[in-house]
Amino acid sequence: MGHQEGEAPPEALLIRLARQAKGLSPEAAAALLPIKLSGNRWRQIEKGYERRVPLKSVRAPDATLAHMAHVVGVSPERLDDVDRPDAANILREILRSDGETPANSEALTTREQEMLAEMVASAAEGFDLTPEQLDAAMARARQLVMERRASRAGGGGDAQRGRAS
Template sequence: MTSPELEMKPPAEADLIRVARMARGISPETAAELTPIRLGGARWRHIERGYEPKRPPKRVRAPDKTLAHMARAVGVTPERLEEADRSVAADILREILRQEAESEAAQDKPYADMSDRLERTAWEMPIGVEERKLIVDMLREAKTQGRQERSA
């Protein structure tokens, strides 16, 4: 007699996620922490298995958004999600990757106006980016106050 768990094979995308996670050498808990959505290690394991170990076992299939974030955390590409017949999750993953690329490109640009001597000097200081942004903001505020006082 076979147990119900043995009869429940995980879907193709679940195997893909599990193998990618294992290739990275991380646990389900660590992988779940890498996602920006609320996802725990136990839920990650259920999705990888394709079922929750209840009596009787309950089938589990990751929602598209969850699967896309899981794929991002373990380095699975949108094309590989499509190969596993999860095209909506692949589209969501493409959007996640597009937004990340835009965010990284924006971070590469200096926050300061490099043509302004004071802002450029502040931006080139050997301190953290957040501290530089604070100084640039303070310089801009001081300039605005100076303009308002002159016009009054």
């Protein structure tokens, strides 16, 4: 599927719609990614161009698009629908990887969930955080937990692999 210069490609429109549906700013969405991507670059990908003279087309690399789709809840099938099959396959692998949980992992009870939420709320109470800042802090906390789990499991390199794009 082609698109004209300065016009967002279909996958970019899909990502923008899904991000807006989740109520996330580009900065908040980018902060949830396991790869390094700024809010400004997220915007450029959604628009399909960089503001230069002349306009420079921007198309997300497959891995970047897959991670963006994962953050905003776009399915691999929807990426296939907009003619991005390689990104869809990467997203399928991301989803498979997310499905792997340690054998001793069980769902938290309601009481445990409430206790954890109270601890987080108490820790964040001293800061005047916007919803986006709180989302970014929670994303970083999740990342730290995953890095520490990987380190304890002897897979210290796994945390670094998540930084590659």
